[in-house]
Amino acid sequence: MKNDTPKVFKSIFALFVVAIFMIGLFYAFVSMPKGWGVNVNNRVSRLYILKNVRTATRLLDSGKFFAKGMKPLRAEVPYKPIKFKKTANLEDGAANVVTSIVVDYRGFDTLGEVTVLFLAASGVMMLLFGKRVKPKRKKTEPSLIMYVGTRIAFAVIFLFGIYIFVHGHLTPGGGFPGGAVIASGILGLFLGRNGYTPNHAGLKVFESLSGIAFVIIGLIGLFSVKSFLANFLPTGIIGNLYSAGFISLIYIAIGMKVGSELAAVVDSMIGDTKEEWS
Amino acid sequence: MIIYVATIVVIVIIITSLIAVFSKKLLSSIISMGLVSLGVSGLFFFLQAPDVAITEAAIGAGLSTAIFVIALKKVKKGETKDEE
């Protein structure tokens, strides 16, 4: 592919993009509320301490949750019991507690995890970079059963991975296991027949776009709610699919990124060998 | 009831990890490492952490075992070429 753009424009464009991200990150660090500015009682719900919400609600209603003479952590905040599929406009409407902490309260940690995975995948690809060797002659005929079966099973596995990371705020799961499930489906396609090559440009585009989407969602939160990776969408009714604000958007981005990265790792491990894998 | 199942799972994890350490063949130690991951994911599920259990089962038992096997096959091929 020929590229006629002069080098100066390319460098200026790259500098421009980097400068925008640097300014955004600097603004994030400057304008984020300091440790003493946050009311911690508003950030952590009392019911999230217990795992079994139903029992905790019953105990709190009957007044047996705390011992005599012991003051609850958020005694001055009025307490309302949370009911599934009825209560609306919570501070974070995710039915899955782990997801709401990982993506919403500690969203910056998740950004760091995604960066770590990206660095690991790029390290593997840099180590195994080389000329692709095609097998000279076919030693054995590939198995038709494996070929057809893996192609059919790939659709089901792909759908299951998408289900895992779209329903991350309702059921256990999330972006990382969904991406890993999708990557194992692609591994099955590799084992199905010789010389399978995924669409490399598609993998690159998916990975870059989803990584950029994560940061852009965080920047939208920064410019609208004054905090990086803050929830800027309405939280809705707890338990519905369209609830919990931006958690499902971020998990879709993470799932696409992890799936394409792990698929690229598998491709770079399998692709440039002379052997047959079917 | 669940404590007995968890005890059995822990014993299986210990035995498979010992096999993974002391086995002579690299392939069998890789496969027993995948079994260790499967047992650990079951243990996570018993300890009421289903998110971590799903991640461990997908990455530890699924992908990393396959990647180790692929790497082992590539390394063995290089060794035989050098010996010849």
Added chain:
Amino acid sequence: MLNVVLGWLGTVLISIGVFFLFLGALGIFRLPDLFNRLQAGTKATTLGVVSTSIGVGLLVKGWLPFSVALAVFLLMTNPISSHAVARASYRAGVKPYHGTSPDECAKRNLDFSGEGEEK
């Protein structure tokens, strides 16, 4: 009335499934070589697991779609994985039991040279 019929149907299906699971375990102990054991461990176990899961779906209210989806996925993937294991072990040089009279895979003139020779 319908609940009673569904309950009996589920119980019968679970009994059939447990019986076939037992047959699969017995076959793994009794049969002579790898391919026969693989066949016993796949055929009987597939029928057993599918029948057991559908029986549980009939017994418990509201579980039928999940158990049918599980059964369909097992029916799709279990024979494929067994076929892959059998093919890989044949290519790695595992000899069949000597009572296997025509070795059909050897007749197909496949060239397995250079595969699985460990020395």
